[in-house]
Amino acid sequence: MKKSFMLLGLLLISFAAKAHRFNLNMTYSEGIGYGYKNCSKAQEKEIYNAEKTAAIKLNKIIRNWPLASLAEVRHDYVIKEKRVWKKADPEVKVYMSYWQEMGETFEEMRDKFHEVTFECKSQREKRCQNNEVFAYVLFYFNYAKPVIHICPAFYGKSQESQAGTLLHELSHYSSSTEDIALDWINGKDVDLKRASKDAYHIENFANEDVTQVLKRMVWNSVWPKGKKH
Numbered sequence: 001m002k003k004s005f006m007l008l009g010l011l012l013i014s015f016a017a018k019a020h021r022f023n024l025n026m027t028y029s030e031g032i033g034y035g036y037k038n039c040s041k042a043q044e045k046e047i048y049n050a051e052k053t054a055a056i057k058l059n060k061i062i063r064n065w066p067l068a069s070l071a072e073v074r075h076d077y078v079i080k081e082k083r084v085w086k087k088a089d090p091e092v093k094v095y096m097s098y099w100q101e102m103g104e105t106f107e108e109m110r111d112k113f114h115e116v117t118f119e120c121k122s123q124r125e126k127r128c129q130n131n132e133v134f135a136y137v138l139f140y141f142n143y144a145k146p147v148i149h150i151c152p153a154f155y156g157k158s159q160e161s162q163a164g165t166l167l168h169e170l171s172h173y174s175s176s177t178e179d180i181a182l183d184w185i186n187g188k189d190v191d192l193k194r195a196s197k198d199a200y201h202i203e204n205f206a207n208e209d210v211t212q213v214l215k216r217m218v219w220n221s222v223w224p225k226g227k228k229h
């Protein structure tokens, strides 16, 4: 009796874990995260839509990530745009590690999305800093807890911006990223070695195609235009 009860429990647990894990074929009929805390029905609905957008973006990034492998970049970018390619260039090695580590971070985010609870905070919450903060996570030593706190300023933002915020916060939890905030946008102050640990760099991928982001923020500095003769 006891044994069969335990087995049933195990079956239920594994079923629940499977049901929450999303994949490319998932019909989005349920929440992507684990659940909600202290949220109104309207807030839950808005967060749920942002979760969906974030999940779709994340899947798209992961699906397109192979297009950013060294071989593809060489063929579709360096050669096509006549950029400087030196095989022994240390930058090539750095890029290969960057590509590998970023790919792993995105996969960790996908795999741990379902572990996150969304907790709605009120205007009085100090950490929301008078509407300057959209969302935050709390760290326990160097690890973020699986709770994304949603501040009032989050609501009413564009879905793209909301999805970017969720991906940023999710990466803190899934991959222990930090807020390094280098100048990725202009590609002036970038550090490929720390990129996969920078929540702001992860967030950049929410708004555009993988190759568009990489062209502007990464490839351009790794493979500069050749000097004209």
Ligand SMILES: [Zn+2]
Binding pocket: 168, 169, 172, 178, 179, 199
């Ligand atoms: Zn952050």
